[in-house]
Amino acid sequence: MPGTCVIGLQWGDEAKGKLVDILTEDHEIVVRYQGGANAGHTVVSNGQTWKLSLIPSGILRDNVTCVITGGVALDPASVIREIDMLEGRGVRVEGKLRISDRAHLVFPWHVAEDKQLDGSLSGGEAIGTTGRGIGPCYRDKVGRSLAIRLGDLYREEFRGRLEHIVGIKNQLLSGWKSGSDSKPELLDAAAIYDQYMQYAERLRPYVFDTTAYLLDAIEGGSRMLFEGAQGALLDIDHGTFPFVTSSNSSGVGVASGSGIPGRWIERVIGVVKAYSTRVGGGPMPTEQTNTIGEHLRERGREYGTVTMRPRRCGWFDAVAARYTARLSGVDELAVMLLDVPGGLGELKICTAYMVDGRQTSHFPSHVDDLKKAEPVYETLPGWSEDLSTYRSYDALPAAAKGYLARIGELLGRPVAIVSVGPDREQTIFCDRTDQQQKPWPRPQSRTPANA
Ligand code: GDP
Ligand code: IMO
Ligand code: MG
Numbered sequence: 001m002p003g004t005c006v007i008g009l010q011w012g013d014e015a016k017g018k019l020v021d022i023l024t025e026d027h028e029i030v031v032r033y034q035g036g037a038n039a040g041h042t043v044v045s046n047g048q049t050w051k052l053s054l055i056p057s058g059i060l061r062d063n064v065t066c067v068i069t070g071g072v073a074l075d076p077a078s079v080i081r082e083i084d085m086l087e088g089r090g091v092r093v094e095g096k097l098r099i100s101d102r103a104h105l106v107f108p109w110h111v112a113e114d115k116q117l118d119g120s121l122s123g124g125e126a127i128g129t130t131g132r133g134i135g136p137c138y139r140d141k142v143g144r145s146l147a148i149r150l151g152d153l154y155r156e157e158f159r160g161r162l163e164h165i166v167g168i169k170n171q172l173l174s175g176w177k178s179g180s181d182s183k184p185e186l187l188d189a190a191a192i193y194d195q196y197m198q199y200a201e202r203l204r205p206y207v208f209d210t211t212a213y214l215l216d217a218i219e220g221g222s223r224m225l226f227e228g229a230q231g232a233l234l235d236i237d238h239g240t241f242p243f244v245t246s247s248n249s250s251g252v253g254v255a256s257g258s259g260i261p262g263r264w265i266e267r268v269i270g271v272v273k274a275y276s277t278r279v280g281g282g283p284m285p286t287e288q289t290n291t292i293g294e295h296l297r298e299r300g301r302e303y304g305t306v307t308m309r310p311r312r313c314g315w316f317d318a319v320a321a322r323y324t325a326r327l328s329g330v331d332e333l334a335v336m337l338l339d340v341p342g343g344l345g346e347l348k349i350c351t352a353y354m355v356d357g358r359q360t361s362h363f364p365s366h367v368d369d370l371k372k373a374e375p376v377y378e379t380l381p382g383w384s385e386d387l388s389t390y391r392s393y394d395a396l397p398a399a400a401k402g403y404l405a406r407i408g409e410l411l412g413r414p415v416a417i418v419s420v421g422p423d424r425e426q427t428i429f430c431d432r433t434d435q436q437q438k439p440w441p442r443p444q445s446r447t448p449a450n451a
Helices: 016-026 076-088 108-119 134-143 150-154 158-174 189-206 210-219 253-258 291-299 318-327 367-372 398-411
Strands: 003-008 029-032 041-045 048-052 065-068 097-100 224-227 265-273 276-278 312-314 332-336 347-355 358-360 374-380 415-419 427-429
Touching (some): 003 016, 016 041, 016 224, 016 265, 016 332, 016 415, 097 189, 097 210, 108 134, 150 189, 158 189, 210 224, 265 398, 291 312, 318 347, 318 398, 347 398
Parallel strands (some): 003 224, 065 097, 265 332, 332 415
Antiparallel strands (some): 041 048, 276 312, 347 358, 347 374
16 A cells, blocks of 8 residues: 655644655655645755745655645645745756645635734633634635635636625624724735736646546555644644644544545654644643753754744653554654754653643643643653764664653654754664564454455
8 A cells, every 4th residue: 555644743843844855755746635834844955955835845856746635725825935936946846746726725814814813812822823824714615605726716706706705804804903903904806816816827737636636646556645734733623722723734634635545544654853842822731941941942943934933842742642643543653853852961751641630641632631731751861962973773872762762662653763953864764673563553454345
């Protein structure tokens, strides 16, 4: 079975982009199936840094087709900017990128609603969205009556539909008060129409029925890599609601977002940082608002790719990551940024929570319980070596190997890949015999009915 899937197991920014770029070498098609321009992936190859948001990180390789499916909230201006940036730097995009005609479009009113609504929540209540219009775009998708998809831009009915929607959105906008007590600027349907017609012309060569394309390809045996955006703790259904994003960013989103049945996915790689980060609001039990957090932020350059916000940093949370590894059906782990916690002395891993005086290894389903959770830590020896030059698992300091082994043990999955720096070269593929093979429960394979 030809599908591999990369899923972040924390709150995003686990270095999925770096991993996807590396794994693309063994795949023919790379698929982005949820999220939107809220994602920001930094990939470093041969000393060059690339920042990608909507286009899969696989685009940096030749002989690969990159697909943005109908599950993505597509900001046309963002994707065009990315195409221009890549082509301007010598990366061919035309002929390598296919965008679904089913993708729902982000419009200026989505961005305005996102900022207005999140901004209206006080302090601890604010989600701290990226302000890219993602939530409002998905809300209109689910609501249906105010949604416009990429394929609609090429139909005559688009103009009338746009005017109708702009009329309704202007009614909503005029009911809002901005901070300065003046009304927000109203939308101009004619200007938006002209702008989106220009986008439509620019994007025309890239627009496909990607569901049909992917089904043909996977049934024909193509090796496909599914690139999850965000992290499983931000999943709309299974994450730390309401401090989440608006799509299924855990493994459960692959099938709905791409149209490829989950049974085609053979290998799920769960990506974690060697510690925890979170950007935006919401509880984070292992957060360190002290010199430990500062060490992680400065050494890991933990500032958002999209918004440049400083990321909140803390110890590795094995309760949360074990939950999301199970939820996403993870087969093996990639532990990224292992070079960052070096030099901290002893390291801590959260192995349980105390909630209302009771110890539990269960990840709470209600955010109020997660807010109350006091981490129970296990302390492990740290290391002072600079790991960024290490290229083999065996050569790693004993404390680093012990730390990786403990993460694998707590999550019940083997550590297959370790990253010790942003560059492609700074990656270790573990060929280890000291790890149990597939110790977690897996479904029995089915015997075909006609066997
Ligand atoms: P993504 O959204 O999951 O793709 O992750 P981001 O790109 O937003 O954030 C990960 C950051 O860590 C990027 O700046 C990467 O260049 C960087 N990075 C990736 N792997 C490593 C690593 O092993 N060590 C260090 N120090 N940085 C890394
Ligand atoms: P990548 O793919 C980290 C967070 C935002 C906010 C919440 C909701 O780079 O890992 P949204 O704009 O989606 O409505 O914001 O989700 N968030 C991310 N955090 N990495 C991301 O993507 C994120 N995408 C959204 O900070 O807390
Ligand atoms: Mg990111």
